[in-house]
Amino acid sequence: MSLPVTFLDAVARLIPKDRRFDDPLSTLAFGTDASFYRLIPQLVIRVESEDEVVDLLKLAQHDQVPVTFRAAGTSLSGQAISDSVLIVLGDNWNGREIRGQGTQIRLQPGVIGAQANAWLAPFGRKIGPDPASINACKIGGIVANNASGMCCGTAQNTYHTLAGIRLVLADGTRLDTEDAASVSAFRQQHATLLERLATLGRETRANAQLAAKIRHKYRLKNTTGLSLNALVDFDEPLDILSHLLVGSEGTLGFISAVTYDTVIDHPHKASALIVFRDVETCCNAVTVLKTQPVAAVELLDRRSMRSVQDKPGMPAFVQHLSENACALLIESRAASSSLLHEQLALIMASLAHFPVEQQVDFTEDPLENARLWAIRKDTFPAVGAVRKTGTTVIIEDVTFPVEQLAIGVNRLIELFDKHHYSEAILFGHALEGNLHFVFTQGFNSAEEVARYQAFMDDVAQLVAVEFGGSLKAEHGTGRNMAPFVELEWGSEAYQLMWQLKRLLDPNGILNPDVVLSEDPQIHLKNLKPLPAADEIVDKCIECGFCEPVCPSKGLTLSPRQRIVIWRDIQAKKHAGIDTTKLEAAYHYQGIDTCAATGLCAQRCPVGINTGDLVKKLRSQEADRTKSAEWLAAHFATALQGARFTLHVANGARMLLGAPRLAKLSAALTKLSKGHVPQWNNAMPQPEKAIRFSPAVSDERPRVVYLAACVSRVMGPSPGDNEQTSLYEKTRGLLEKAGYQVVIPDNQDSLCCGQPFASKGYAEQAEHKRQELLGALLHASRGGLDPIYCDTSPCTLRLVQDLGQTRLDLYDPVRFIRTHLMDRLDFTPQEAAIAVHVTCSTQHLGESQALIDLARRCSKNVVIPEGIHCCGFAGDKGFTTPELNAHSLRSLKDAVQYCSEGISTSRTCEIGLSQHGGIDYHGLVYLVDRVTQAKAL
Secondary structure (H helix, E strand, C coil), rough: CCCCCCHHHHHHHHHHHHHCCCCCHHHHHCCCCCCCCEEECCCEEECHHHHHHHHHHHHHHHCCCEEEEECCCCCCCCCCCCCEEEECCCCCCCEEEEEEEHHHHEEECEEEEEHHHHHHHHCEEEEEEEECCCCCCEEHHHHHHCCEEECCCCCCCHHHEEEEEEEEEECCCCCCCCHHHHHHHHHHHHHHHHHHHHHHHHHHCCCCCCCCCHHHCCCCCCCCCCCCCCHHHHHHHHHHHHHHCCCCCCCEEEEEEEEEECECCCCEEEEEEECCCHHHHHHHHHHHHHCCCCEEEEEEEEHHHHCCCCCCCCCCHHHCCCCCCEEEEEEEEECCCCHHHHHHHHHHHHCCCCEEEEEEEEECCCCHHHHHHHEEEEHHHHHHHHHCCCCCEEEEEEEHHHHHHHHHHHHHHHHHHHHCCCCCCEEEEHHHHHEEEEEEEECHHHHHHHHHHHHHHCCCCCCHHCCCCCCECCCCCCCHHHHHHHHHHCCHHHHHHHHHHHHCCCCEEEECCCCCCCCHHHHHHCCCCCCCCCCCCCCCCCCCCHHHHCCCCCCECCHHHHHHHHHHHHHHHHHCCCCHHHHHHHHHHHHCCCCCHHHHHHHHHCCCCCHHHHHHHHHHHCCHHHHHHHHHEEEEEEHHHHHHHHHHHHHHHHHHHHHHHHHHHHHHHHHCCCCCCCCCCCCCCEECCCCCCCCCCCCCEEEEECCHHHHHHECCCEEEEEEEECHHHHHHHHHHHCCCCEEECCHHHHHCCCCHCCCCHHHHHHHHHHHHHHHHHHHHCCCCCCCCEEEEHHHHHHHCCCCCCCCEEEEEEHHHHHCCCCEEECCCEEEEEEEEECHHHHHHHHHHHHHHHHHHHHHHHHCCCCCCCCCCCCCCCHHHHHHHHHCCHHHHHHCCCCCCEEEECHHHHHHHHHHHCCEEEEEEHHHCCCCCECCC
16 A cells, blocks of 8 residues: 555655655665565655654654664564665664763664673673674664573563663654653653553553463563563553563654663673583583573584584584584673682582583683684574575574473474474573574475474474463564464463553554564565575675675665665566666666675675675676776876876866865766766875885895885875875884885886776786786795785785785784884874774774774874774775765764874775864874884
8 A cells, every 4th residue: 555645745844855765776675674574665764863753653643654663674573674664763863871880871772782882891881682683783673672692681681671761652752761851741641541551560460370471471581572571560650661662673662762771791701612412411501500600501402513513713523523412602701810710610510410522611712712602603694604595594582491491402303304494403592491593494485485384383382382481582573473472472461462552552553563463474474585696695694784884874775785686686687577777776876886895794694795796796897998908007107197187186276276176076076977086175196106226235124115006196185284105104114113125126017906806807906916916026035025015905905815925915004013013112192093994904804903003102092983984995985975975974073182093095094084174194104103213
């Protein structure tokens, strides 16, 4: 059914056009969350304020238009999709207020969970929920799903650590439980609603059998249905209302802020992996550990360990475990090292009488801990990575009473075999009896859907009826378990949930068919296809973990959305449907505005680099091969041309003035569709060609200095306080540290190939790379001397796939920390500096080292939040400047008190300087300023 014209007209007056999306590409892109369902919204609205939410709800109420709220869209059960109106959070939902030395924190729903913990870390605190998706999911979703996690249990979830909430009901009424005026007004306006909640609470508590059932159900981890425990835990109706919103999945109201009582984040941690001979022994050990000082106990069955046994860093014994082996990954945390060791002794003593097949003893080494936890964290993506193309990965989430865990595990394994899910694996939060099982499922035939239906019917009967457990422990009911809520809870509790739904959302406009549905087949409808599109991205499970680091998210598409649209284009083509319009829209949104830096791969559970797909698509369009070949063969001439262009631009600036040139340049860039680069105030002056030969008889240690082509062409901008070129500054620092600087022969002809690769000319790119590697091999005397490259993206490209080539290549961060620290004395400056960690620095594994170096140089270091990639992406800052501007839209406020910024890429620094309002320089400028040569 189409949306009413009156509603659409009213929304158009309320929300600017650039935050309303109804085109086929955008609605399809937003029609996907991390679940295996898909609904295409008719309208997507990006909201930036609570006032907008209030007004939209009033409009939706008036015209009976269903709405669904979305934060990050990492939900697994279909709770963040809609075929009506999807309301997504924009930029302005990231507020926080830290109280009482971190004992409380008030957060808006757009804050990513990991960011909240980063703010609390200096106080030794964290929020209680710790979902596996914490680096991507947002507070709104964490609260709305009552998410928990590995260490959270039931005591530290949102429901039990809630100190206050700000919400908007379906009729647009606001309530802030921490604001006396808001509470007073709400009591007056909604006296009837509050009285009804109070009555329902009294009736529920007076119903001894129902109250006992509710208390029993929430002794376990449980997110099936609405939070009925609010009716037995509280008698004050405002408390009942507040806690009903937790876990309501957007079906009872909009959560615009939440206050948490935080929990202690102990600094001392140790982990162990203990493998038992069978499930029974393993689960009996869990029962013992329940009384021990453990923070987390994760169970992994033999199949789950087999799924990761070949991964690097896995203990060798994992490959040779017996068929019925079952493991526990145990973590203990404490405030001090001595207390931790006491706890470890207690834990091991409690397990002494259990026969053990293999074990990795408790270790406090962070690297070893990370390897152990990788076993647990890599199980889900491991299944995703080997699944048959066209199938999806489904992760289910049940709870057995912990005393019956062993029987439950074995019965689930029997169901895997009965329904022929041979690849299914099982793991989970053993202390809570909470098990996740992962399997692959196709929905391309009626037979496959029927197999899934029969399996889920059996699972529901086993868990909910036979064991009295929870069908959804922490992933939320969604559409996935909505038909089974009554089976789990019984008719009386189920009808109580419907009473609450109709009391708070009488017209049923909030997220219909989620949590509660009158359609017993809703879990089998709107199943999401995952057609083959390209082998680079076919393993994508559309989880959304990649999105927080993508510079184009919110401007055009995120990596997840790029894959969604490309899959749809390929499926339509296969079906003979005309995709001309969709491909035209995708060209800008999917290809032109992708930075292709590969940060998405670092966050992707199955390691997909969406940028590789984009580069492949660019290469298919690359039709200027002869021009690329000419440039590769005449690179020095090309650099001269680039210097001349900068001369012309600088002359135009002096002739026309900066404001007029900026305006003219922007118009030309737009008219030429990005072919004419856009000028800005941070545009560099041309750099002179390098002419330098070291003394042949010099006995100092040698370092080969590779100045990247951008460093050789681009000098400081006219308004920069630093007018020394990067080359001169780097050479001076290296010589100060006692090095003889060697320059490769014919340097102006050399290039790592990155400019060619980014434009889709892979063959020319590799030719230039090999040519450069040969020159470096010669200059370094066969790899004897270290090679310093002054630009991290070039370093990254060179060090990849070196094979047998023996070159000791360094980016600025690694060279300074490994070769210069012992040769220089540092005197940190008082002035604040901003640090931008480039994408390539992250790929090189030098992020923390750069920050540590900056802190060695300055007493006040600022790392802007939420900026993972600057979006300049080689030359995108010139040709697609809106990508750079969007990525750095929050930079100026973040660095306003800094004297300068530092980075390790000259092109990135252009965009950072323009949008940050301060000069950004290479790291060497800062290091040179604060150091003196050590007396050796």
